[in-house]
Amino acid sequence: MARHEGRGMASVNYPIGMNLGGDPSQALIHSNPDGKFTVALSAIDLGQGMKQVSRQIAAETLGVPIEDVFVDTADSDTGPHDMGSFASRGTHRMGNAIIVAAREARGVLLEAAAEELEVNASDLVTDGRGNIHVRGAPSKTITVKATAQAAQFKQGKTIAGRGIFLIPLSAVDAETGEMNPNTAFAHACLVADVAVDDETGEVEVLRMTSAYELGRVINPRMVEQQLVGGAWMGISHALYETPEPYYPNPEHGPRDFNEYLMPGPGEIAPYHVTVLERPAPDGPFGGKGPGEMCANPVLPAIANAVYNAVGVRVDELPITPEKILRGIKANGGAKPGPRRGGPVNWR
């Protein structure tokens, strides 16, 4: 009886936004009299970081410091319509709507500054630190705050913007399945190292190594949070979870977290992610979104690693010790596959 190590991989892509389009997002942005901005949305922050992604995109486009932007979501009386937070659509759809709104607001801001400085608005730039100045002449300058005050109390201008982003709904051909499903796709490849005990059927995920291509990364810490959390979910889907353990027999459903199996702290595997950025032509600053895909490659990579370790294919999830032991028995013992590569290049 022994523990067999195995290695498997999987590569995937993932569509960004609702399939077929038809899922609009809107944003409204306005400044208070001191040049501090509020972004009003009806997008949902599920914990994934919708508010912060929106905030960074708004601050970048407005050209003001991040501290001068807050995101207010979601109130149906004040936030304009958004389809919702699902289908990995938040960053792409709402991000684009925010850019449109922020550009409009920035346009008024620069017009107001131009009037104060008696120059052309097209000659003005922002420094991202709260100042507006003439391109190539940094001494000819005015603060965003002074500009907002002048716009409000002197010029009678509203520094505000509105934005919508919509990919029109596509039809689908009944006979061929032809359609316009999506405009942006993210990519990933993941390697899982596992150890399988041929006496107990237990699988331990030793470590995972992945590469994700997500378009422009808006906030790397939040990307890390999504990818690492999602990988845990992938381990859980692959090896533990199901509300119907004998599907399609519906019996024996779990009622709480004591009965519903999930990996605990002891089952978390070290994980290294490398992120590539190939900007999406229609993404906000090229952003796509890592929301949903982060669990997807983990399931097959673990299944393939289990096969590499003991020669058992489990084609019905989850991969339980029972299924592995039955497979080993049917094969007349564990049948380890070829070793693939050496120790990982990270610690």
Next chain:
Amino acid sequence: MLEMRKDIFADERDDNLNVIGKGLQRQDAPGHVTGRTRYFDDHAFEGMLHLKVVRSPHAHARIRSIDISAAERAPGVKRVLRGADVPVNKNTLLSLINFGKDDEPTLAVDKVRYKGEPVVAILADSEAQALAARKLVRIDYEPLPTVFDVEEALKPGAPVVNETYPGNYFEYHERFDHQKLRFGDVERAFSGADIVMEHRYQMSPIEHAPTETNGTIAAPEQNGRFVVHSCAQGLFFALGTTAKIVDVESNRLHFIGGTVGGGFGGKVDSLTEPLAVLGAMLTGKPVRFVLDREEEMLYGSPRGAERIYIKDGVMRDGRIVARYIRSYFDAGAYTRLSSYAAIKCTAHVPGPYWIPNVASDIYVAYTNRCPSTAMRGFGVTAVDFALEVQMDRLAEAASMDPMEFRILNAYRDGDMKPHRRAAKNTALVECVQVAAEKANWPLSEQAKRQSSLTGGAGERGQIPATTVDTKGQIGRPETRTGTATQTLPAGTARIPLSKQPVMEGARDGRAAPTQVPRYEPARPAAAATPAYAPPPYQPASPPAAPSYQPAPPPVSAPASPAQTQHGAVRFSSVFGTRRR
């Protein structure tokens, strides 16, 4: 641990940005870590009632009678609701985008179709009183035959789960019992392949298991309005669904949410909003309806199971020449969003690879289980599991390393996908190369030299001559087998390309941006440019033409007549949707 590889695709990016790309602390982090963030359930109202539902103990049964008289007299009970009290007691979530038929009651009327289906709702002063009164409701059921297996459900003579779809399948395009994908001629390619392999895969159902269970607090406001504290993943989606079911204008509902304790797809079904609002309307009091953990686990609608059959044809040199997928989505008793997922799955076939002949038949089957719904990777996660295990098998059969096998078959810029749109902005090859390098998985020099930017397009960018068929007509299960009826010539495309998004212009004469800002490659920096200078705003410039123009398909056949099944041609007040 996260590492950025800025060197790859560096010439496609301008990294001279101010806050994009920075790992800044989240706006909501202090509130979350100090426990001060307010979620829907952090709103207390004086005199708030608690709503609990009585659920069916049977997976399939006729309701002979419902007796609520004892429950109505129970201590603390203010109101007991049955199906007849729900103004519009039949809905389907995607009716908001005109997709599918209304098929699901808020409270079951003649029949229950899954174990746990809500039949009666009780409103009481306390949760304990509502739970106690729940036991006093007497419902007389006549159990009916059940079906739990997706393929059994599709056989003639299977018990009819949901009378709206009497064949136990979702009806596509008012023509077929499944969604088709046809690209090239898979049958001919299989007969010419060196290796043909078919396997069956089964994805399990999964519970979303959010920390915060589904729930809603609704309270009367002034002017006949109601404030609704919601954990919905789509605020206006929940608002629109609720407005339809309780039959009020959308502006009588004031939804507040946006801060949700985990969703993963389990909070798009509006499980609690309509009854909470209806309870508040009928009693004039604030109402709290929150699922407990057991309800969330058993009846909170899981990720649906999928059964997937994949058949592949491969040449000895490792090239995949044909792929056919037959898949069954287990919708449970009602459609919810499964009909959408099957089309998303169709668009995803055959995975991130270029294969010259591809076909799939994807079914949405109804069974007597809790309706399944969206979950992270909806329509894709299960088929990715099946595809990638199949890829591992194919690599072994072709005596190839699994990584090299992926790189050989990876799709690249300009390759035609089976849904007849060219791939662009691809990066699968690079992901495989980088993962191999970090994992110390040796690749051949040839594999290391491959790129997503080259090797695609050309012949791989064409739409092949395609065999089509009329298999699987609605109401005619005997038509599920048969042969191709027609061959469409190479280049045939029938669906117009989606127009690039058009932004609203200025209404008041003030110039406004007229297009989506597009990422533009870095230009050589001028000597005196300040550290940060986004493109200047130009007040008077005319709208620029969109910078991205999709290439037209090689040959455009006459467009088919407008399709009604897929939706919203016209948008109205809330979503724009046509109200029933």
